Amino acid sequence: MSDGELISAILKGEQDKYGELVGRYQGRLVNYLFRLLRNSEEAHDLAQEVFLKVYQALDRYNPRYKFSTWLFRVARNAAIDTIRKRRVQFVSMERRRDDDGPATTWEPVSPARGPYADLRNLERGEAIQRSIEALPWEYRQLIVLRHYGELTYDEIATLQEMPLGTVKNKLFRARQMLKENLADYLTD
Amino acid sequence: MRNHQQYAELLSLEVDGELTPPERRLLADHLRSCDDCRRERDALAELAGLLTASRIPVADGFRAELMERLPAAGWQSRHPMSWAAAVAVLVVLAGGAAALAGSAAAASAPVAAAVVAVLELFGSSLVAGAGLLNASWRGIGLALGRLFDGSLLNLVALGVVVLGLDLLFLRLLLRTRRAVAAGDRRRTDDGG
Numbered sequence: 001m002s003d004g005e006l007i008s009a010i011l012k013g014e015q016d017k018y019g020e021l022v023g024r025y026q027g028r029l030v031n032y033l034f035r036l037l038r039n040s041e042e043a044h045d046l047a048q049e050v051f052l053k054v055y056q057a058l059d060r061y062n063p064r065y066k067f068s069t070w071l072f073r074v075a076r077n078a079a080i081d082t083i084r085k086r087r088v089q090f091v092s093m094e095r096r097r098d099d100d101g102p103a104t105t106w107e108p109v110s111p112a113r114g115p116y117a118d119l120r121n122l123e124r125g126e127a128i129q130r131s132i133e134a135l136p137w138e139y140r141q142l143i144v145l146r147h148y149g150e151l152t153y154d155e156i157a158t159l160q161e162m163p164l165g166t167v168k169n170k171l172f173r174a175r176q177m178l179k180e181n182l183a184d185y186l187t188d
Numbered sequence: 189m190r191n192h193q194q195y196a197e198l199l200s201l202e203v204d205g206e207l208t209p210p211e212r213r214l215l216a217d218h219l220r221s222c223d224d225c226r227r228e229r230d231a232l233a234e235l236a237g238l239l240t241a242s243r244i245p246v247a248d249g250f251r252a253e254l255m256e257r258l259p260a261a262g263w264q265s266r267h268p269m270s271w272a273a274a275v276a277v278l279v280v281l282a283g284g285a286a287a288l289a290g291s292a293a294a295a296s297a298p299v300a301a302a303v304v305a306v307l308e309l310f311g312s313s314l315v316a317g318a319g320l321l322n323a324s325w326r327g328i329g330l331a332l333g334r335l336f337d338g339s340l341l342n343l344v345a346l347g348v349v350v351l352g353l354d355l356l357f358l359r360l361l362l363r364t365r366r367a368v369a370a371g372d373r374r375r376t377d378d379g380g
Contacts, residue, residue: 019255026250031243044247048254055258128242146204147239153206172200179235186234 003067011059022051025068029075031148035132036079046082050075069158072149076141076159124185131181139174146171195225203232 001009003024009017029050034043054074061070132140141160145151153171157164179186198215201207207215219225335342 015258016255018258019251022251022254026246027243030246030250034244040244043244044250048250048257051254052257052259124238125242128238143239147236148243153204168197168201168206171204172197175200175203175232175235179231182235182238185238186231 004063007058007061007063007067018055021067025071026051028148028150029071032072032144033075033079035129035144035148037082038129038133042082046078047075050078053078065158066155068151069155072145072151072155072159127182127185131178134181135174135177139170139177142167142171143174143178192224195222196228199225199229199232202229203236 001020003021006017006021010021026047029047030043033046033050034040037043037046050071054071061067132143135143138160142156145156145159146153151159153164153167156162157167160167162170195215195218198207198211201211202215219229
């Protein structure tokens with residue numbers, strides 16, 4: 001069943017079908033928000049809010065566009081609002097430093113276990129996050145949408161209102177920068 | 189003939205599965221003879237693997253919690269199915285009332301008298317309400333008359349207060365309109 005068919009069924013009264021739609025996107029949405037907000041709990045909370053907001057406006061969904069594009073647009077706007085509010089709080093708290101601290105929750109990047117492996121994974125997870133954050137905002141958006149939101153180039157182009165060629169070019173450059181930043185974690 | 193940079197761009201597309209068939213063939217031909225590009229391809233694949241492995245799992249119960257929180261969306265009330273229950277209840281009540289009225293009429297005749305009595309009660313209520321309203325306005329008029337007691341200064345003061353309240357009301361009205369317009373713009377933007 002396609003996203004559009006699911007939405008039609010929900011609008012006809014099959015509310016449970018929304019769970020199926022959520023199941024398709026929850027992992028991608030939570031990871032997308034996590035990379036932008038750096039906080040797992042906040043990412044989960046905001047993902048819930050986004051799904052609720054989208055549900056309430058489901059009758060306004062325009063089938064000419066992909067559901068994923070709409071969902072991620074709402075999520076992007078919500079994330080930007082959150083970051084903006086956080087900045088206001090940050091300034092009002094007289095520049096309390098939080099940039100150097102690790103993110104709240106880091107999951108291991110590989111299933112390897114043991115103290116050394118955990119430490120290495122933690123270190124690698126932080127290095128990945130730092131490298132992503134070091135990217136210019138637009139490049140960062142593209143990398144996160146592609147690798148964590150798992151959107152196609154077409155979907156990214158629609159969402160970011162960019163020509164397809166620009167998406168290709170910027171993703172290429174973003175990836176080159178990431179590769180340089182993470183050189184220590186890549187084999188030669 | 190493409191330069192090295194162009195092949196590097198094709199490698200980036202390959203990682204994302206976005207190559208067209210001709211581009212795929214072109215790249216495959218080139219990779220057979222270029223060690224640098226093969227190394228670049230391995231590095232890009234490794235980078236993609238690193239990013240994929242850093243994804244976090246979704247918390248247990250995320251979906252169940254969300255489904256419990258689903259509110260009654262506005263569009264649900266517009267759906268014909270949502271009216272079905274209300275209409276059914278109305279039909280049952282109307283049916284019950286009709287049955288009761290019918291059995292009462294069969295038992296005794298004064299149904300018409302009861303209807304007239306109810307109408308008379310309604311008429312009396314109207315007359316009483318109108319009288320109360322009239323008395324209230326007269327009362328307010330008398331109170332205002334006593335308050336100003338023919339003083340021009342008091343009358344001017346009242347005028348200033350009324351004007352100030354009007355301006356305040358106008359300002360609030362304009363602000364609300366601006367907020368509604370901003371909300372509409374935002375909803376349009378979110379609406380896909």
